[in-house]
Amino acid sequence: ELYTKIKKQTCPSCKAKTKRVHSYRKQLIQGPNLSNTSVKIALRKRRYLCTHCHHTFYEHLQMVDRYQRCTNSLQMSARTYSAIGSFTDAARLSGMTTNRLIRLVDRHPLQTKKVLPRAIAIDEFKGDAGGERFQTIVADVENKEIIDILPDRKVDIIKEYLQSRDTCKVQIVVMDLSKSFKQAVQKALGNPFIIADRFH
Numbered sequence: 001e002l003y004t005k006i007k008k009q010t011c012p013s014c015k016a017k018t019k020r021v022h023s024y025r026k027q028l029i030q031g032p033n034l035s036n037t038s039v040k041i042a043l044r045k046r047r048y049l050c051t052h053c054h055h056t057f058y059e060h061l062q063m064v065d066r067y068q069r070c071t072n073s074l075q076m077s078a079r080t081y082s083a084i085g086s087f088t089d090a091a092r093l094s095g096m097t098t099n100r101l102i103r104l105v106d107r108h109p110l111q112t113k114k115v116l117p118r119a120i121a122i123d124e125f126k127g128d129a130g131g132e133r134f135q136t137i138v139a140d141v142e143n144k145e146i147i148d149i150l151p152d153r154k155v156d157i158i159k160e161y162l163q164s165r166d167t168c169k170v171q172i173v174v175m176d177l178s179k180s181f182k183q184a185v186q187k188a189l190g191n192p193f194i195i196a197d198r199f200h
């Protein structure tokens with residue numbers, strides 16, 4: 001069973017200080033796994049009352065976020081496990097259901113580098129979006145899929161984009177032979193096989 005000491009709070013509504021307890025609510029939270037047994041924490045959440053504006057609010061807890069039913073540290077280890085193994089294994093290791101883990105990962109996607117395919121095509125098109133006349137499209141040539149749309153056609157934007165991706169698989173780049181594209185591609189990818197798009 002877990003609860004905190006009563007501490008002076010700042011009312012989120014009017015910013016006045018208060019220590020007046022309004023009520024308690026018991027909530028079952030899943031804690032870390034200890035010796036392969038999941039630990040349940042009975043959290044005694046305290047609600048404070050602002051004596052100035054009569055607003056009531058829950059205390060802020062570091063170990064568990066609002067609306068969550070497991071501790072932040074458990075979420076963190078579950079996400080780490082899922083980065084190296086299957087969701088099923090990661091869920092078992094962290095003592096939660098696979099569905100719950102998938103929902104968790106959907107909410108906090110891992111920042112992994114997107115891997116670009118073997119053959120990509122880069123082209124500009126007149127999209128008139130976000131105050132720029134031209135945008136850049138990056139496509140997967142062999143699977144005929146759009147990979148990304150970049151906000152403009154500037155060398156730096158294209159270069160930064162390519163550098164932010166995992167390009168170790170890229171061997172072929174299809175593009176027009178405008179200086180800016182070629183420059184960006186060579187700066188970011190070294191010397192891939194460049195195919196000039198025949199429409200240019």
Ligand SMILES: [Zn+2]
Pocket residue numbers: 011012013014015016050051052053054055
């Ligand atoms: Zn208040």
